[in-house]
Amino acid sequence: MHNPILVELTRAAELESVHRGALVLARANGEVLAAIGNVERPIFPRSAVKPLQVLPLLETGAADRYGFSNRELAIACGSHSGTPEHTAVVGGMLRLAGLDAAQLGCGVQEPLDGDAARQLVRAGRKATALNHNCSGKHAGMLATARHRGEPTEAYWAPDHPVQLRIRRTLEAMTGAALGADRCGIDGCSVPNWAVPLTELATAFARFVSGEGLARARAETCRRVARACWAEPALVAGSGRLDTVAMAKWPGRVLTKAGAEGVHCGGFPELGIGFALKIDDGGKRAADLVAANLLAHACGDVPELPPPTVLKNFRGLAVGEMRPSAALVGLLAKCRLRP
């Protein structure tokens, strides 16, 4: 795994740290438009595949039965910040489906949002499963099980019908065979399958363009994407890249981060999907690579997180975080705009 450097961090005149990784852009037919690093090694996409994992919620009819709007769909494919707004949407979603937060199997996580975390402490309350960044996805899984009359216990187990449907959906979208040897357990306890970056990028090209998909599935993908564009604050949270980018460019980019330095997404107008993984799992680098790619395709990098000027505790500029020459070169070769 000798991937090139994609991100550099400097301090004064010296390079302080670097992040290596791989990135690929592909069309729905699997054609690779641009690639850097090893894009054939299976990687765990983690939360970056939530937009694919949510499809059975709609395709089984569960979302319509329980009257889920764009808000419930957006948070079901989001990694939210655990704010009161986020937990209220997930709580409402559970109520619509006749479910309870006690049934969530994601575990308990402090809110990712610092203000929300401090608010809990001030109120003398503990975080709950609702605060977990994946609680929307889990509420969607539970609602699907409920709608289908399947057990709502152990809905996270790899052999539960909810997870088997998601596996089949991921296999169809990516074209990858997802055997037990590729199966890991995610931070929120549901299965996560390792898939090569090229197949992830291809899946997202299909997702955003509808190309190569049956008409009904293409329409479902489009509905999920529209929900994310209508409610970008529910897909991530205030100040976070996915929210900022989709609020800025609704209809032009679908983007979703995953843990350990993964980012996937696609550009509907271009019919192109992308997938990237930072070798060391560094989120700061995954965000910077994704921000540079989105800006290259849609315009205006400086307004996207993460910050490129690195400041210290007194607010002094001490260095910068920047794309490597290799990444700049790849993007330059890759004409995404007319």
Place this chain on the structure above:
Amino acid sequence: MHNPILVELTRAAELESVHRGALVLARANGEVLAAIGNVERPIFPRSAVKPLQVLPLLETGAADRYGFSNRELAIACGSHSGTPEHTAVVGGMLRLAGLDAAQLGCGVQEPLDGDAARQLVRAGRKATALNHNCSGKHAGMLATARHRGEPTEAYWAPDHPVQLRIRRTLEAMTGAALGADRCGIDGCSVPNWAVPLTELATAFARFVSGEGLARARAETCRRVARACWAEPALVAGSGRLDTVAMAKWPGRVLTKAGAEGVHCGGFPELGIGFALKIDDGGKRAADLVAANLLAHACGDVPELPPPTVLKNFRGLAVGEMRPSAALVGLLAKCRLRP
């Protein structure tokens, strides 16, 4: 910078993330005992050189004049967790020298310790400069300036006598020429100079063995090390590697972490120093490499942080973090015990 993989993270049967880096063990005469990766490239040691930066506090006579005990010396070369115990020691140190917390130039940082951070929020109080992990170092710098009759304003500037003395000390200990081209500004706003890992390891070998040092400096180094061994909880904090290791093996290992994946230290009985840097700045990897090295030299890896079994939000074991074959091989070749 094509350093080898030192740390691997797995999820189920697959490799999920890796950390590359460089590590060197050296004697006081500069002899390299073992090395992996590029150990000649200058790297910013950040807080890992605090035990060297503290020497002028003692050598100017400031520490004795103000009656600093092991507790003040340990926190002056520590990166503490910002707990009430830590801030009380730094506050007391400032009072002993007739100084005030308002004079600290490190900036404000939330306590690294989660409980301490929540305690502040519950009390409706904001973090102050005292909570900054470097406040002990800054109190020592201020005390030195005060003792010498130098301005206590802008004591952090590279041309202030306090910083010039530290630069000369670092040059003498490492043998490196620390010109302006090597000078960066640290997170706490004082200068930090890039030094090759080999020269850092050599400096720590000198520090812990006294070899190659004038008798007075050797005794000062020994006094600093004894302070760290007497008060390891003030060098870092509860559950953190430096504190756990020095509480476990006082007199056998001096160890100090720095930001962006740096760790330095030495083994007094062996006359050996070490220095390591993770390319991507990953703290989890720097801690794991250091823990494996310390355990190799002193025994018992499983009781040292960080955890090697990776657990998710429900406490399920989902993977492991482990030293790479290259690191295991290097340590095996390198006989540190009889």
